[in-house]
Amino acid sequence: MTRTLADELARVAGREHVIADPEVRASYERDVTGRYRGEAALVVRPARDQLPGVVRACAAAGAAVVPQGGNTGLAGGQIPLGGAVVLRLDRLDAEPRIDRAAAQARVEAGVTLADLQRALAGTPYEFAVDHGARSAATLGGMAATNAGGSQVFRHGAMRAQVIGLEAVLADGSVVTRTSGLIKDNVGYDLPGLLVGSEGTLGVITELVLRLIPRRAHRLTGLLGVASTEQAVELLAALRDRVPSLVACELFFPEGMELVSAHRQVEPPFRIETGAYVLLECAGDEPPLDELAAGLEHAPRPTAEAFADDTAGRERLWLFREAHNEALNAAGVPHKFDVTVPLDRIARFEREVRRAVEPSRAVVYGHLGDGNLHVNVLGPPPEDTEIDALVLELVASHGGSISAEHGIGQSRRAFVPLGRSPADIAAMRAIKHALDPNGILNPGKLLPALVV
Amino acid sequence: MTRTLADELARVAGREHVIADPEVRASYERDVTGRYRGEAALVVRPARDQLPGVVRACAAAGAAVVPQGGNTGLAGGQIPLGGAVVLRLDRLDAEPRIDRAAAQARVEAGVTLADLQRALAGTPYEFAVDHGARSAATLGGMAATNAGGSQVFRHGAMRAQVIGLEAVLADGSVVTRTSGLIKDNVGYDLPGLLVGSEGTLGVITELVLRLIPRRAHRLTGLLGVASTEQAVELLAALRDRVPSLVACELFFPEGMELVSAHRQVEPPFRIETGAYVLLECAGDEPPLDELAAGLEHAPRPTAEAFADDTAGRERLWLFREAHNEALNAAGVPHKFDVTVPLDRIARFEREVRRAVEPSRAVVYGHLGDGNLHVNVLGPPPEDTEIDALVLELVASHGGSISAEHGIGQSRRAFVPLGRSPADIAAMRAIKHALDPNGILNPGKLLPALVV
Numbered sequence: 041m042t043r044t045l046a047d048e049l050a051r052v053a054g055r056e057h058v059i060a061d062p063e064v065r066a067s068y069e070r071d072v073t074g075r076y077r078g079e080a081a082l083v084v085r086p087a088r089d090q091l092p093g094v095v096r097a098c099a100a101a102g103a104a105v106v107p108q109g110g111n112t113g114l115a116g117g118q119i120p121l122g123g124a125v126v127l128r129l130d131r132l133d134a135e136p137r138i139d140r141a142a143a144q145a146r147v148e149a150g151v152t153l154a155d156l157q158r159a160l161a162g163t164p165y166e167f168a169v170d171h172g173a174r175s176a177a178t179l180g181g182m183a184a185t186n187a188g189g190s191q192v193f194r195h196g197a198m199r200a201q202v203i204g205l206e207a208v209l210a211d212g213s214v215v216t217r218t219s220g221l222i223k224d225n226v227g228y229d230l231p232g233l234l235v236g237s238e239g240t241l242g243v244i245t246e247l248v249l250r251l252i253p254r255r256a257h258r259l260t261g262l263l264g265v266a267s268t269e270q271a272v273e274l275l276a277a278l279r280d281r282v283p284s285l286v287a288c289e290l291f292f293p294e295g296m297e298l299v300s301a302h303r304q305v306e307p308p309f310r311i312e313t314g315a316y317v318l319l320e321c322a323g324d325e326p327p328l329d330e331l332a333a334g335l336e337h338a339p340r341p342t343a344e345a346f347a348d349d350t351a352g353r354e355r356l357w358l359f360r361e362a363h364n365e366a367l368n369a370a371g372v373p374h375k376f377d378v379t380v381p382l383d384r385i386a387r388f389e390r391e392v393r394r395a396v397e398p399s400r401a402v403v404y405g406h407l408g409d410g411n412l413h414v415n416v417l418g419p420p421p422e423d424t425e426i427d428a429l430v431l432e433l434v435a436s437h438g439g440s441i442s443a444e445h446g447i448g449q450s451r452r453a454f455v456p457l458g459r460s461p462a463d464i465a466a467m468r469a470i471k472h473a474l475d476p477n478g479i480l481n482p483g484k485l486l487p488a489l490v491v
Numbered sequence: 492m493t494r495t496l497a498d499e500l501a502r503v504a505g506r507e508h509v510i511a512d513p514e515v516r517a518s519y520e521r522d523v524t525g526r527y528r529g530e531a532a533l534v535v536r537p538a539r540d541q542l543p544g545v546v547r548a549c550a551a552a553g554a555a556v557v558p559q560g561g562n563t564g565l566a567g568g569q570i571p572l573g574g575a576v577v578l579r580l581d582r583l584d585a586e587p588r589i590d591r592a593a594a595q596a597r598v599e600a601g602v603t604l605a606d607l608q609r610a611l612a613g614t615p616y617e618f619a620v621d622h623g624a625r626s627a628a629t630l631g632g633m634a635a636t637n638a639g640g641s642q643v644f645r646h647g648a649m650r651a652q653v654i655g656l657e658a659v660l661a662d663g664s665v666v667t668r669t670s671g672l673i674k675d676n677v678g679y680d681l682p683g684l685l686v687g688s689e690g691t692l693g694v695i696t697e698l699v700l701r702l703i704p705r706r707a708h709r710l711t712g713l714l715g716v717a718s719t720e721q722a723v724e725l726l727a728a729l730r731d732r733v734p735s736l737v738a739c740e741l742f743f744p745e746g747m748e749l750v751s752a753h754r755q756v757e758p759p760f761r762i763e764t765g766a767y768v769l770l771e772c773a774g775d776e777p778p779l780d781e782l783a784a785g786l787e788h789a790p791r792p793t794a795e796a797f798a799d800d801t802a803g804r805e806r807l808w809l810f811r812e813a814h815n816e817a818l819n820a821a822g823v824p825h826k827f828d829v830t831v832p833l834d835r836i837a838r839f840e841r842e843v844r845r846a847v848e849p850s851r852a853v854v855y856g857h858l859g860d861g862n863l864h865v866n867v868l869g870p871p872p873e874d875t876e877i878d879a880l881v882l883e884l885v886a887s888h889g890g891s892i893s894a895e896h897g898i899g900q901s902r903r904a905f906v907p908l909g910r911s912p913a914d915i916a917a918m919r920a921i922k923h924a925l926d927p928n929g930i931l932n933p934g935k936l937l938p939a940l941v942v
Contacts, residue, residue, distance in 0.1 A: 065694045164516050188674055197676075199683070221830045223830045223857075226891060226898060227906060227914075227937070280594075407674045410672070411674045439672070441677060445676065458675070458677040463666045463681065471679075483788065486678070
């Protein structure tokens with residue numbers, strides 16, 4: 041079957057874009073953390089207009105397809121299982137088209153976040169979602185997983201940026217909602233449904249994205265605070281008082297040490313501190329006065345460093361953004377990406393550290409949304425008890441078991457912690473309706489059906 | 492059957508909440524414009540916890556159910572067809588719960604927009620969607636139709652405000668996504684799918700809504716401009732330069748005359764003008780300086796009036812908001828609610844007036860989103876040729892046949908003008924998956940299946 045399918049895919053996409061060699065395939069079969077490894081029958085790199093034919097060929101052969109963007113996902117959603125065909129979307133990388141009058145960008149699925157940011161340099165606009173994996177993460181993958189990042193509490197996650205999209209469905213048909221009209225109230229919100237569906241309902245090929253006005257001035261501040269409680273109080277004091285605040289990140293001394301050692305950089309201040317809060321402001325006026333006025337209402341920091349130039353700001357952001365990379369260098373962590381209501385953050389942070397002992401938790405995240413990344417170093421990758429332990433703790437605080445990384449492979453067994461049987465049944469019904477033969481990214485997102 | 496169903500519904504919801512009397516039923520069977528009239532077998536007014544039982548009873552009897560909020564919809568979506576059971580949701584009206592820390596409101600489906608606005612008075616927050624039917628329109632109905640209004644180009648329509656919801660599905664099961672977590676990336680976006688589904692996929696019973704900071708200062712301006720082209724130029728000049736601009740509305744001398752005569756009010760200025768633009772600004776500082784600076788880049792108005800006090804602002808808004816009421820008094824208009832790309836607005840406005848001659852078009856709308864309400868007075872209600880004429884013109888300009896009113900009964904035949912066969916097939920598959928027996932609001936939203 042594979043032999044025939046390879047020929048058929050070569051006919052549709054060109055032989056040079058069908059990869060069967062196991063060594064070349066290998067990089068598409070494992071994720072950056074080393075936790076998720078699978079096996080692909082083939083990797084195919086279609087051009088955009090070849091995608092419907094590729095999906096039809098796979099459907100005809102009964103072969104599962106796994107869309108893959110930049111392979112930066114942290115939940116294993118993009119990793120093939122049991123010999124699926126990987127649809128690598130890197131040839132869908134036409135130059136982004138910026139519509140200044142409408143404040144919209146039109147991008148193909150394989151365009152990276154950094155590419156879009158470059159295309160917007162010199163325009164009065166920027167893109168509202170940003171995160172540390174910008175150089176490799178593609179906008180198609182970010183939409184498919186409803187990626188979040190640091191500015192969600194101000195601007196929303198990917199779903200809030202997607203005005204329209206084009207996608208190839210399981211039967212090779214193409215849904216096109218790319219008019220770019222903000223008000224277009226004709227039937228069900230298929231774009232919103234496809235965003236966050238992790239390739240299980242369709243393959244996103246193009247996006248029409250909302251842009252936001254670029255602010256003339258940016259300011260980054262790194263503050264030491266005595267405790268997690270004080271970090272939460274700080275956010276509460278600033279959120280409404282400082283409209284220019286667009287990011288409010290949290291990390292701890294353990295992460296500062298990890299990043300400093302890994303990157304061989306000196307922390308901006310060396311002082312005993314309970315937690316670090318990284319603030320980013322963006323305004324038409326320099327935001328320092330507004331931020332300073334807001335900080336009058338917040339707990340006094342133990343130490344602080346500010347920068348309003350690009351190099352200085354990047355130096356401060358590095359301590360937050362290099363956490364993931366430093367952790368990957370330190371081992372294969374159990375990665376958790378959870379939301380906890382703000383009034384439970386401090387308690388949860390204490391409890392989760394205790395719960396995973398004697399393993400060690402490295403905690404950081406997007407305080408503005410109550411989104412914590414809990415990384416547990418120590419237990420072997422196949423230890424699912426630690427997963428249950430942490431996620432049940434999250435659920436007991438009314439939190440979410442996946443804030444922004446999605447479900448992928450890693451969390452599907454735990455979906456019932458966050459979704460009721462009626463909810464899961466409705467999701468299954470939608471999946472079955474749009475992909476009756478289950479060829480789109482099987483083994484991801486929905487929990488295994490127990491019969 | 493109806494007799495048995497009435498008894499069963501009385502058992503679930505109480506006999507006093509099951510209305511069979513044709514005279515009492517009548518007000519639930521027709522819309523405010525007089526265009527849509529139908530027949531209900533019964534009207535039932537369940538409490539929230541009775542709703543699953545009511546839906547199950549109707550499903551068991553094979554009776555269709557039509558959810559109805561404030562009966563302010565303009566597309567006939569809330570009007571029963573062929574003896575369906577009307578689910579009147581006015582008993583789902585618990586006092587809104589405002590969570591100040593999270594900047595969220597939790598409301599039952601039958602709460603009106605005006606009720607929510609009252610509940611928010613005295614808090615630092617407001618609700619981002621507003622429109623003229625606020626005193627009767629319910630938030631459940633607004634969510635079910637993805638209502639828009641005047642501030643969409645800044646804050647999005649209803650879907651962008653819905654953080655979570657509870658809904659009863661066709662089998663009486665309840666989907667609950669009301670944690671209020673901003674980042675909760677666990678599976679498909681059922682809330683976003685239910686928003687705008689017009690009661691065809693489920694009955695929304697509760698909403699968790701995003702709130703926005705209330706700005707201390709508001710300013711309303713009514714400007715006369717020489718032409719529709721100049722109105723569009725005005726918007727382009729102000730949109731990015733005036734961040735405090737939250738509404739930019741358009742109407743014409745014919746509407747000004749209609750409203751002035753109907754409400755017996757004097758226009759703020761009497762001067763030959765091609766079009767009127769109504770601007771609303773909201774800022775932490777008085778917005779006049781910012782607006783004046785923006786207007787330096789715009790075509791010079793022929794006349795202007797400003798108000799920053801509540802009474803004065805309401806006087807100016809009246810000329811825009813009383814259009815619908817004045818039109819209903821003037822006849823039974825063919826109402827169109829369309830979006831046209833901004834660079835086509837002026838041309839479309841000229842063409843549509845010519846196209847409907849000798850009938851008369853009254854045009855107004857939300858310029859900020861390219862959303863025009865075209866009301867054609869003259870042709871009899873059953874004249875569908877005029878509908879086809881106008882909507883095909885919209886489609887030829889790359890516009891949307893329904894901007895914010897939804898599809899309901901009125902536009903279902905025209906859905907193929909805005910959605911491809913693959914798109915409609917996907918919507919049908921979802922409808923069938925979630926409502927296999929077709930009991931939820933049949934004859935609405937999806938085009939009739941031609942076999």
